[in-house]
Amino acid sequence: MEKKIKLNPFVKWAGGKQGIxxxxxxxxxxxxxxxxxxxxxxxxxxxxxxxxxxxxxxxNTWLIDTYQAIKEDWNAVAEALMEMPNTKEFFLDLRAQCPRALPRAQKAANFIYLNKTCFRGLFRVNQRGQFNVPYGNYDRRYFDPANLQAVAEFLNNVDLRHxxxxxxxxxxxxxxxxxxxxxxxxxxxxxxxxxxxxxxxxxxxxxxxxxxxxxxxxxxxxxxxxxxxxxxxxxxxxxxxxxxxxxxxxxxxxxxxxxxxxxxxxxxxxxxxxxxxxxxxxxxxxxxx
CATH class of the missing domain: 3.40.50.150 (Vaccinia Virus protein VP39)
Structure with missing residues (x-):
């Protein structure tokens, strides 16, 4: 049997099963x-x-778009993430943006950034579908390039639907x-x-x-x-x-x-x-x- 490569979730998710x-x-x-x-x-x-x-x-359309963006071009997602500073001002500006009109790679980068810098890594939206979690003030990196690449390669054989x-x-x-x-x-x-x-x-x-x-x-x-x-x-x-x-x-x-x-x-x-x-x-x- 072919040995599997260790893959980790690229976002934190309420109710996630990583521990079990x-x-x-x-x-x-x-x-x-x-x-x-x-x-x-x-x-x-x-x-x-x-x-x-x-x-x-x-x-969650934004979530599936993020999977799709990583599958199509994980490098583009990574490059966008590397340009994002971990500051409250940048976080609030990004949170206020509407992701629908953005290119898919930028939309995915925004999703990952907000998830990794918001309070407790919580994805939550209001009744208008707007992301509304406050800034978390955490000193941690947003993503692991090697993991993102491995996830992209694995997703080649995965059918994505919303x-x-x-x-x-x-x-x-x-x-x-x-x-x-x-x-x-x-x-x-x-x-x-x-x-x-x-x-x-x-x-x-x-x-x-x-x-x-x-x-x-x-x-x-x-x-x-x-x-x-x-x-x-x-x-x-x-x-x-x-x-x-x-x-x-x-x-x-x-x-x-x-x-x-x-x-x-x-x-x-x-x-x-x-x-x-x-x-x-x-x-x-x-x-x-």
Missing amino acids: ASNLIRYFPVKYGKYYEPFVGGGSVLFTLQPECAMISDA GDFKISLQDVQEGDFVYLDPPYYKLGGHSEFNRYTDQQFRANDHVRLAEVCREMTSRGVHWIMSNSNTEFIRELYSSYYIENIRNRREINLKSGNRDIDELLISNRPLVERRGKKFDESDVQAVLLE
Whole structure:
């Protein structure tokens, strides 16, 4: 098996899985057709798994444009970033700009810069879709050129889409695998964050997602989801396999509240298939998937 190159997310993302991605993918199937991730965010799971064939999507247009810009010309993105000073004045001027009319590489550089220099690396927009996080006053570099290049090379075999998860999953087929990491159903406080776009992800969206999961199950598609450990989510997915896992939310201002208990949900038994030895029956089970 070809040795994978270490890839790191190029942005920080609320709800990101960088700290537990290696543990999560131990539950993923070893063999599958195409990998789908319709709530890609910062891409921690994608970059850890590094599937040979993948589709990633997100409702955040600016985020997907950034992935696309890196895929097309990471050097142009890097050059734009190197011209950006880490000052409050520059940050506020850049934050006030409308990214829609900018060239894609500049738009991507602005996204990365704002993410890495704003308060706690939080991406948040108001109802008009305007980025509104205050300046963070951090002394750190915005990007790693070697990582950005490696990400660009990996994205060559990745299909990038923007839009609602239902549209992004409309061509998934039997034998494919889907990982779902939606904005979590509300827990209260900072864990209730779901303002990645001008449209919040509400309870009815979770119900729509559950319907898509039922439909995928009926077509033989294997999916696994991360979500909040709440009665609403447990009831919504009561007919599936559910495991409790531990995660950490660095976005929470109080360090004592960063460790949380969340759910891993699947339409097939949650068995750790990676990083362990298989007996013959395990191998047969994996091959059948």
